[in-house]
Amino acid sequence: MGYWRRSADPVEAPAPTSSSDAGPAPAATAAAPSPRELLLAVHEMSELLPPVALRLAVTLGLPELIAAGTTGERELADACGVPLARLRPLLDALLALGLLRTTPGELAAMSLGEVLLEESAQDHLHLDNPANTLELTLLGALGSLRTGTPVDLPGHGAPLAAARAHDPAVEAALDARTEDTLQWSLQPLAATSPTRYPCSTCSPSCTPTAAPSSPSCTTSTTPPATRAAWSS
Structure with missing residues (x-):
């Protein structure tokens, strides 16, 4: 992780064209990806560390522990029941991913790491x-x-x-x-389903949400006032 992520190579600006050039400017088209861009895209697809590290952190309860004030490495190891020697590589990974930051003698969550406190993140990442x-x-x-x-x-x-x-x-x-x-x-x-308006010829069971109650039912997705205007 990281060794392909150097800043992009500088791109040489195209030479200015003369105002006397004849003909309209060609329509802009998307440039084909460079070999470097293709390499970076495949590299991102191949990454396994981030999804695994996120799930381990959530399952061990690291986001909640840090948010509650347990911020020392050894205290975190004791709280989640993992020896520090085995927990430290995970903490290093979370630091490298920008989920945690270090302050003197303790760890703190970055804004990105605070997302792991959300209920939806817990529901979809917890390996229990x-x-x-x-x-x-x-x-x-x-x-x-x-x-x-x-x-x-x-x-x-x-x-x-x-x-x-x-x-x-x-x-x-x-x-x-x-x-x-x-x-x-x-x-x-459901939000796009049309509303059915009741007619005046059926039983009281004919409601906007009910199926037509008889073959002659005139329920419609058109509001009554609009239907009256059309027939006048």
Whole structure:
């Protein structure tokens, strides 16, 4: 991480054109990416440290501990139950990623690191939630591709289908994640659904949100006042 991230090479400005040049200026087109830009793009795609470091930090409770005033390295190690020698590489990674900063004798969260205190970040990064371990099965995809053997769900010692069948906590976590995903998908659709206005020929059960109550129902997505203006 970092050794490809030098500042961009200076780009030589194009030579000014003479005002006497004939013809209109050609339409601007997007420049093709340079080899360096392609290299940087692939490098960013290949990074594994940031997503893993974020999940480890959240699962160990580091953001909450630092926000509550536990800011020394040794105190953090004691509070999260990890020996300092093993925790220090993670702290170094969080510093390198700009999530933490050092002050004399202590650590503090940067604005970027404070995002990890948000409930949504906790819900989607904490590895004690089985739904958040699904993505980690990708690390075993190579063996699965070569042998056809399903990858075990991390922490459960069994493939996903077996883990769901035998562990109610896994089933509940995955169902909750599916419900959450559907909620975010359906809310925009619900906001665009047309309103049905009641007609005057049906029973009182004919409401703006009900299905037509008879073949002659005149419920419409057009407001009554507009329909009256059209018919006058």
